[in-house]
Amino acid sequence: MKIDRRTFLQGAAASAVLSSLSGLTPGIANAKEPGANTGLLAKREGEIKYHTCQRNCADRCLLKFTVQNGRMTYVEGASEMKKMGTSPCVKGHAYVQYTYAADRILHPMERAGKKGEGKWRRISWDEAYAKIASRLQQIIKDHGADSILPYSYSGHEGVIGKYGGPSRFFNAIGARKLDRKVCVFAAYEGLKSVTGTYQGPDPYDNIYTNCYISWGQNETATNVHGIKFINQARDKGAKLLVVNPIRTPIASQADIWLQPRPSTDTHLASGIMKYLIEHDLADLEFIKANTLGYEQLLIRLNEMSYEEIERVTGVPTAKMFEFAKVYGESELSVLRLGYGMQRNFNGARMSRAIAMMHAVAGQYGKIGNGFIYDNTQADDSLNYSKGRADHIHPNPDTVGHVNMTEIAKALDPENPIAYGKPIKPIKAVINYNGNFVSVAPDSNACRRGAMRDDLFLVVHDFLMTDTAELADIIVPSTTQFEFPDMGTDYNCYHMQTSEKVIEPLGESKDNWIFFKELGAHMGLDRFPEMRVDYEQILRDFLDTEEPAFRHNNITYEQIIRDKFVTVYDQRPYFGDGKYKTDSGKIEFYSEMMKEAGFHPVIDFGLPEDEMLPEEKNLPFRLLSPAIPQRANSAFYNVKYIRNFPAYFAKINTEDAAELGINNNDRVRLNNQRGEAFFIAQVSTQVVRGTVMAPKNNWRRMDPQGKASCTNNLTTDTLTDMGGCSAYHSTRVALTKA
């Protein structure tokens, strides 16, 4: 077979699947020939259930599960949906193993030793409910309901699983609010300061572009199914430009790849703007019609030299010019901004500069151009307030908040704080859809907080995670496949069904039934909102007058019948020239940025400016992005996935040579927050002065037996705007272990 760029790029994802299913994949291939693999073909016979992958992944695949005698036997993509092929990614392929994993927790358990000692006693659900209810009621009586904190994030992204079920319970008891701001919010602010929104064009229209720019995005890990649209554009001659400090698979395939030092994107975008303006490649007609503050932009850009840009970014000026020329000469360019870059102390400011650059190039408002970040049109249209029953919270405006990125600070044994201010001690955490000891930054401090004797920790999960092992009571959750839900896309514009695929395994209970029954044990069934069924919760979310929903007449019945619907906002995006800023224009000069304390045009601040000296002077920046075989802290236990390395550190070849580190050596990373141990992967994949280690690996799965994880090292200081995590603004020392 001839290998062209399309097969090569898609192969990056496919090879993960092939190697992960060794022994099974040849059967899949052979099964296309009737009679070649009767065992596997037989697994495809049965009832088909449509179910959306509810991982925190932009693809949000609609999957088809085969069910035989109540057991899930086979999974494939719902290829009738344009974004899908027949194949999910490596993680989706493993869903049968994920669901029937041998280590699933299938009954409630109570701690029978000290916290974290690993001694458990099996208890009944009646006992679990009685113990949890009485302890929570005592805490409410003694300390107030605001000393109870929910913790959850993206373990389940369905509208019931994530919000509708659990939030009703926490609203009913009047619990403290968790601000789920680990991601996107810094970029939201930066992008809003330019165009007024973080929404953008439908990626289906990427096939019409002349130039696709992947900026800080690793499509082969986090947007596998989007690659085919890029390839279709490239087959028609489109250029592929990539900006990433890591040589991702798509960077390897790019026409031009720029490898800046981490967090120097404001400088790089400014250099590209300068080039466009100086070489008559700025779209002056577009700028005149659609923007304000261009004069101030010219002044600000003149204050920054190419020499300084090269010094800061490490990108040779000539290479940057080459990139800018291709970009500026492309009639239609679409830019895809990744989620990682904004997790920095200057995340909002970098996002702003990149969005401004795209305006200088005049690349908004046509099919085939635009700026794609977080297409939450469907999600933003839902009636969250009604779906979560926010109105039953007794004091929603005055109850305290905790930012999930700062959970370690909130659980601090001595001085609990939230948003820089002292708070009264949190006395109970109910953890569901999450695993904060692995996922939150400063993992050692998270663990110290979870280990507090006076903290009642309840974990609703189906696996013994780093957080579950510290619990007082563990109650078994179902997987997403064991109850009905719906989910929204955040790349394409879809709302999708999640049919119940199988009955709950063992004694597990899903995210609504657990909280509904716990609520009943606490007398909360006096609220009608705590007595409803799944369908009513979904109908409450869909009870919306948002235009994106209403002009398509989207109904509950339609989603159930058709399995997916498209929630169109506008096409082409910004085609009417109406931007969502206060001025209605693209703002090169921003009062919003000024009010936030930053330069109103371009702010060149870097993360190192804000680090404590003991961290600032450490030699390496640590990047901890996603890897294709995991989704946050999920899939760590799955048989066909767990042997993919997740405890490696990629080190630049020259840095490794200076430190005498070779491939596969054991290495130690450390800073003032702790240490973590990895296997070295020496490579030019990362730029000098940077180390890359996967995010959210589990302490208890550390193959070196040192119970370490990447988040032992990461900072919990928030971003410049939006209150988002800033994992990548972390510096470390590196030594051979």
Ligand code: SF4
């Ligand atoms: S993790 Fe992403 S790519 Fe994989 S099956 Fe789920 S939605 Fe699809």
